[in-house]
Amino acid sequence: MNALASATEFPARRKSTYLNSASVALMYRGCQQAIDAWNQDLAENGTINFNEIAEQTIFDPLHKAFARLLNATPNDIAVASSATEQLSSLAWAIMPPSGSKILTTGIVFPTTIYPFARVARHTGAEIKFIPGENGYTDPQKLLDAIDDTTAVVCLSHVEFGSGQQYDLRQFADACHAHGALLIVDATQSAGAVPIDAPASGADAIISGGYKWLCGPFGASVMYVAPNLQRTLDPGLIGFRSNKDIWKLDVEYQDFPDSAHRFEFSTMAYGCSVGLAESVRYLADIGVENIQAHNLKLADRLLAGLDALGAQVVSPRNNAERTSIVSAKLPNIVSADVVDHLNKANIIISPRRDLFRFSPHLYNSTDDIDHALAELKQFLHTVKH
Ligand SMILES: Cc1ncc(COP(=O)(O)O)c(C=O)c1O
Known part of the structure; x- marks a missing residue:
């Protein structure tokens, strides 16, 4: 699934995999x-x-x-x-x-x-x-x-x-x-x-x-x-x-x-x-369209985090969930996860003892897949 917004509208999209809108979103050009x-x-x-x-x-x-x-x-x-x-x-x-x-x-x-x-x-x-x-x-x-x-x-x-x-x-x-x-x-x-x-x-x-x-x-x-x-x-x-x-x-x-x-x-x-x-x-x-897009990204993220054994604290029911997805991994310091992803140019934030993803309209499913692949790689490195 493509992003809803183009790199012309959000040029910073080209520079990183930016999944940090709950902190500071990319600015519309x-x-x-x-x-x-x-x-x-x-x-x-x-x-x-x-x-x-x-x-x-x-x-x-x-x-x-x-x-x-x-x-x-x-x-x-x-x-x-x-x-x-x-x-x-x-x-x-x-x-x-x-x-x-x-x-x-x-x-x-x-x-x-x-x-x-x-x-x-x-x-x-x-x-x-x-x-x-x-x-x-x-x-x-x-x-x-x-x-x-x-x-x-x-x-x-x-x-x-x-x-x-x-x-x-x-x-x-x-x-x-x-x-x-x-x-x-x-x-x-x-x-x-x-x-x-x-x-x-x-x-x-x-x-x-x-x-x-x-x-x-x-x-x-x-x-x-x-x-x-x-x-x-x-x-x-x-x-x-x-x-x-x-x-x-x-x-x-x-x-x-x-x-x-x-x-x-x-x-x-x-x-x-x-x-x-x-x-x-x-x-x-249309915010309804943005919400539908963002929730599809969250779905993909949740499925990937589940597969990696992460503990997701964000609600999953439709009435309460959003595209903010926060999680931790057993026996792993969340700040280390954030550090690793940020160094790989995948931008997320630590919040309390969690790592937090917050995709928005300028993200695509490729962004989510890229972040999950890097997270998998990180887990592989720390476990070996
Ligand atoms: C719920 C909420 N309210 C307010 C703020 C910050 O407000 P401002 O910087 O506009 O004063 C934040 C920043 O993270 C927030 O998450």
Whole structure:
């Protein structure tokens, strides 16, 4: 099976067997070109082209593209520089009070929960981690823990370590039945797993740009559900946090009545222009098609890892699995596996005591076969 994307669209495909999208994905060429062009124009022309109107409307293409990807509207989308930044602004806006609980899993990526933990230290709210077993969190345990004292469930849609995916609608319904909010970190899913934001019921969905969205460092996106857009008081504010960003009157403060109230400052604006190109490109291909492609690659990988006697921790059922496949080999240090494959120009990452593969649309079955053959070779070497 061929890759879904060509080497023209992802030139870096030619350089290595790149199976590391859960860490940093290859960047879509159209994105890189847009960033380069934007930076060059700024360097050569300053505000001649990048004038007040251009700065005011700079996020429009990304609002439009990410809204399309999530079946939302441009007013539901806020742009910033990183997922951490957006989660932090949101956590201070929600500010779960003393006596309330914030729930998450014991295997979540630190960034997903740290901003809420910081706010909880300030207000006296409690953070509760639902423990997993062997890198797996039983979703029912998390659902059962939601009660009337729950203010927020903070969930990574797809877990970074294992690729486990959660059913957002199920969690949104459980949260809303108890007056809690569902905050979703989609950094490991957006661009690879279809998300219909309104249908999911999630109250906010955040994603960094440099993983499955095939964009750059320096730009991230956040969906805010329409019913929250007029009420939240963002934790981070600045001159952009106004309906009229050029009024520049210190006594004026009038948030936009949309998710745009979370946009607060200048940033490496070219990154947002580039990310819009990546997101538009992925939406044109269709995330359903990308997901089907990636899961076929995962199938092949799983079959090969099974044949080599690896212990796979990633879920295998259709509802919970993704193309993140993490495993270990009996009596073998996973870091050595990663080291060997990376030296053979097959790029994967170590995560905790596992080695993690994360193929995406620019990978083919040849890439998977090549990685498995090299892994077999490695096992042969260490056993003899
Ligand atoms: C689930 C998840 N959220 C957030 C991040 C990082 O967020 P950012 O670098 O955009 O702040 C990562 C990075 O690995 C991640 O896996």
